[in-house]
Amino acid sequence: xxxxxxxxxxxxxxxxxxxxxxxxxxxxxxxxxxxxxxxxxxxxxxxxxxxxxxxxxxxxxxxxxxxxxxxxxxxxxxxxxxxxxxxxxxxxxxxxxxxxxxxxxxxxxxxxxxxxxxxxxxxxxxxxxxxxxxxxxxxxxxxxxxxxxxxxxxxxxxxxxxxxxxxxxx
Amino acid sequence: xxxxxxxxxxxxxxxxxxxxxxxxxxxxxxxxxxxxxxxxxxxxxxxxxxxxxxxxxxxxxxxxxxxxxxxxxxxxxxxxxxxxxxxxxxxxxxxxxxxxxxxxxxxxxxxxxxxxxxxxxxxxxxxxxxxxxxxxxxxxxxxxxxxxxxxxxxxxxxxxxxxxxxxxxxxxxxxxxxxxxxxxxxxxxxxxxxxxxxxxxxxxxxxxxxxxxxxxxxxxxxxxxxxxxxxxxxxxxxxxxxxxxxxxxxxxxxxxxxxxxxxxxxxxxxxxxxxxxxxxxxxxxxxxxxxxxxxxxxxxxxxxxxxxxxxxxxxxxxxxxxxxxxxxxxxxxxxxxxxxxxxxxxxxxxxxxxxxxxxxxxxxxxxxxxxxxxxxxxxxxxxxxxxxxxxxxxxxxxxxxxxxxxxxxxxxxxxxxxxxxxxxxxxxxxxxxxxxxxxxxxxxxxxxxxxxxxxxxxxxxxxxxxxxxxxxxxxxxxxxxxxxxxxxxxxxxxxxxxxxxxxxxxxxxxxxxxxxxxxxxxxxxxxxxxxxxxxxxxxxxxxxxxxxxxxxxxxxxxxxxxxxxxxxxxxxxxxxxxxxxxxxxxxxxxxxxxxxxxxxxxxxxxxxxxxxxxxxxxxxxxxxxxxx
Numbered sequence: 001x002x003x004x005x006x007x008x009x010x011x012x013x014x015x016x017x018x019x020x021x022x023x024x025x026x027x028x029x030x031x032x033x034x035x036x037x038x039x040x041x042x043x044x045x046x047x048x049x050x051x052x053x054x055x056x057x058x059x060x061x062x063x064x065x066x067x068x069x070x071x072x073x074x075x076x077x078x079x080x081x082x083x084x085x086x087x088x089x090x091x092x093x094x095x096x097x098x099x100x101x102x103x104x105x106x107x108x109x110x111x112x113x114x115x116x117x118x119x120x121x122x123x124x125x126x127x128x129x130x131x132x133x134x135x136x137x138x139x140x141x142x143x144x145x146x147x148x149x150x151x152x153x154x155x156x157x158x159x160x161x162x163x164x165x166x167x168x169x170x
Numbered sequence: 171x172x173x174x175x176x177x178x179x180x181x182x183x184x185x186x187x188x189x190x191x192x193x194x195x196x197x198x199x200x201x202x203x204x205x206x207x208x209x210x211x212x213x214x215x216x217x218x219x220x221x222x223x224x225x226x227x228x229x230x231x232x233x234x235x236x237x238x239x240x241x242x243x244x245x246x247x248x249x250x251x252x253x254x255x256x257x258x259x260x261x262x263x264x265x266x267x268x269x270x271x272x273x274x275x276x277x278x279x280x281x282x283x284x285x286x287x288x289x290x291x292x293x294x295x296x297x298x299x300x301x302x303x304x305x306x307x308x309x310x311x312x313x314x315x316x317x318x319x320x321x322x323x324x325x326x327x328x329x330x331x332x333x334x335x336x337x338x339x340x341x342x343x344x345x346x347x348x349x350x351x352x353x354x355x356x357x358x359x360x361x362x363x364x365x366x367x368x369x370x371x372x373x374x375x376x377x378x379x380x381x382x383x384x385x386x387x388x389x390x391x392x393x394x395x396x397x398x399x400x401x402x403x404x405x406x407x408x409x410x411x412x413x414x415x416x417x418x419x420x421x422x423x424x425x426x427x428x429x430x431x432x433x434x435x436x437x438x439x440x441x442x443x444x445x446x447x448x449x450x451x452x453x454x455x456x457x458x459x460x461x462x463x464x465x466x467x468x469x470x471x472x473x474x475x476x477x478x479x480x481x482x483x484x485x486x487x488x489x490x491x492x493x494x495x496x497x498x499x500x501x502x503x504x505x506x507x508x509x510x511x512x513x514x515x516x517x518x519x520x521x522x523x524x525x526x527x528x529x530x531x532x533x534x535x536x537x538x539x540x541x542x543x544x545x546x547x548x549x550x551x552x553x554x555x556x557x558x559x560x561x562x563x564x565x566x567x568x569x570x571x572x573x574x575x576x577x578x579x580x581x582x583x584x585x586x587x588x589x590x591x592x593x594x595x596x597x598x599x600x601x602x603x604x605x606x607x608x609x610x611x612x613x614x615x616x617x618x619x620x621x622x623x624x625x626x627x628x629x630x631x632x633x634x635x636x637x638x639x640x641x642x643x644x645x646x647x648x649x650x651x652x653x654x655x656x657x658x659x660x661x662x663x664x665x666x667x668x669x670x671x672x673x674x675x676x677x678x679x680x681x682x683x684x685x686x687x688x689x690x691x692x693x694x695x696x697x698x699x700x701x702x703x704x705x706x707x708x709x710x711x712x713x714x715x716x717x718x719x720x721x722x723x724x725x726x727x728x729x730x731x732x733x734x735x736x737x738x739x740x741x742x743x744x745x746x747x748x749x750x751x752x753x754x755x756x757x758x759x760x761x762x763x764x765x766x767x768x769x770x771x772x773x774x775x776x777x778x779x780x781x782x783x784x785x786x787x788x789x790x791x792x793x794x795x796x797x798x
Binding site: 034035036037038042073074077078079080081095096098099100102103106109110134135138140153157158161 | 241388390391392398431471485489490549626641773
């Protein structure tokens with residue numbers, strides 16, 4: 001496994017870009033503390049922290065007066081939540097039906113080989129996190145992948161190699 | 171209280187809309203749906219902006235949603251003063267600049283011109299609506315997609331928006347439900363249950379609180395109708411929610427939407443804000459006694475949450491696991507209150523039904539399935555995209571006339587996603603409706619149509635769907651949790667050439683157990699892809715088992731890669747891309763491929779086909795048969 005565990009940031013150790021207010025306050029801002037807030041609060045925490053460190057799970061549990069195992073149980077049920085730090089760049093390869101029949105798996109394998117990681121892992125330098133997703137809903141342009149916010153359609157191994165080469169040479 | 175109307179604002183909006191069509195400045199419309207973006211619409215937008223700035227051209231840019239033929243994206247539509255809107259397809263920033271150059275010089279460049287939006291003949295250019303992909307469609311639900319700016323509520327108003335809720339509020343709720351009943355509208359999420367029936371059940375259940383949920387958790391891989399509709403016309407869905415909420419007496423609503431659809435979520439939020447400003451949400455909507463508010467709930471990535479009881483559990487902040495029904499959510503749903511869960515498309519059909527009358531709507535479709543249905547037409551078909559056709563349209567019309575036919579020989583069309591099945595050639599003349607697809611062993615589902623040609627292996631496709639449902643099984647009931655795993659195991663063995671004849675019986679037996687014993691729709695329909703493939707494509711399974719041959723050359727353990735020396739020019743491009751050094755050979759001589767080192771990654775095959783000189787020098791074969 002080439003995945004690495006980087007030191008886990010504490011809740012108070014947010015990226016410098018976020019406004020200078022208590023991060024915890026930011027996570028629960030606008031919520032009432034109802035049970036139905038659980039998933040949205042976890043989503044907010046993950047969007048601010050990049051993932052759900054144990055400390056976040058603990059504090060969310062305390063705030064909603066739930067057990068930690070209950071919160072962890074909900075969080076692990078949903079594919080969106082991650083418990084290890086993400087890479088600086090997020091690569092997602094779509095393997096929906098259209099992408100499957102149009103060769104999406106080759107994109108995933110090419111990326112695994114080039115980056116030296118398995119799906120769901122982050123490169124040793126923390127640069128790229130590689131994920132597979134089931135359907136980004138751009139099936140007419142299959143196969144599809146995303147790099148951070150950018151969507152790439154009608155991919156091929158060649159096109160992918162071009163994108164990777166351009167990034168490694170700059 | 172008598173409801174007021176938005177007529178004054180609508181008149182202004184109409185004037186603005188007509189003003190746009192008669193603009194003295196050039197108006198540029200850009201398709202900025204997710205599919206447009208995937209094709210590079212962002213670059214085209216940036217290029218167009220830079221061009222306009224550099225040339226100091228005063229033009230208006232309108233960002234629209236997806237108009238449907240995604241294979242033409244990115245689309246750049248330009249409306250020069252006094253001329254109809256012209257649509258240019260497959261644009262890049264450079265092409266956009268060139269096209270604009272010509273248009274500004276008064277010419278009508280014909281390259282990349284897909285059609286015009288005027289009513290009359292224009293300079294020999296066909297109308298966009300006469301495009302082969304569009305001319306067989308009936309666009310009711312998609313009427314605004316790609317035409318209006320989804321972030322501008324005035325565009326929606328100008329095209330008759332929110333007239334249906336105005337009309338509904340003047341009618342007793344019973345009459346609205348009756349109109350929906352007469353329209354014949356059935357739930358578009360897949361099951362096709364009559365919409366009015368569950369509404370009435372909900373309304374007649376005593377409760378001080380009722381809920382409406384819009385199910386936008388479009389989980390079927392290969393289907394994107396809801397995404398495109400919300401991105402292109404969010405107000406249509408929200409107006410539908412108002413009509414439904416008024417009918418069932420709900421004061422709170424939720425849109426449960428996949429987190430994978432960030433643009434759709436943004437469009438919904440912006441539309442909700444616009445509605446609040448117009449008094450279309452909140453207390454006493456349009457001055458009536460009806461109050462309603464909507465919250466957007468982002469899903470967190472669980473396919474099973476498309477099932478209504480699981481969806482409710484998810485909104486309540488629990489693991490999204492289904493429960494047994496009855497009680498149905500219409501009686502006891504969210505927090506134990508009567509709840510209606512309607513699909514995005516069902517809701518978006520309501521405004522036109524109420525505005526134009528149920529008889530008009532029921533005039534489309536078949537005896538049992540009324541109206542139109544949107545489909546995402548994808549896979550191995552020439553023209554891919556989002557379409558809308560009346561029920562009763564045949565698969566042949568959809569695949570051949572609208573889709574332009576398969577890219578290679580047609581093998582099957584997969585309908586209904588992981589809950590559906592693969593239908594072969596013999597079903598091409600089947601009119602699409604709920605009953606016909608079910609009788610054929612598939613389902614309507616939410617509307618994904620994935621065309622499969624001879625390069626797609628049926629066994630591999632069945633395995634793909636089963637691995638999907640296995641991954642997404644919530645684990646609550648044993649038949650689904652364990653059964654899907656075993657089905658995948660057997661299919662894995664067949665694909666790897668380790669299958670035996672008895673496996674086919676095992677598959678069928680196990681499939682029946684999973685179907686009959688599972689708690690919710692996910693497990694009950696999970697075996698459909700296997701059962702339908704076994705029924706219609708048994709020969710391919712037998713080839714894998716007896717001859718260890720995959721005729722589509724997809725199953726890796728059964729194929730070899732080979733270089734055809736006569737065709738190889740020795741260009742070394744494959745040598746450069748081969749990740750394991752399996753291909754060697756001096757330049758300008760036919761290369762050598764060492765099968766022991768080859769990991770069948772396909773890189774060489776792709777680069778060879780890409781290179782016009784070497785051409786098809788690399789083939790993938792299964793057991794001596796040329797398959798690709």
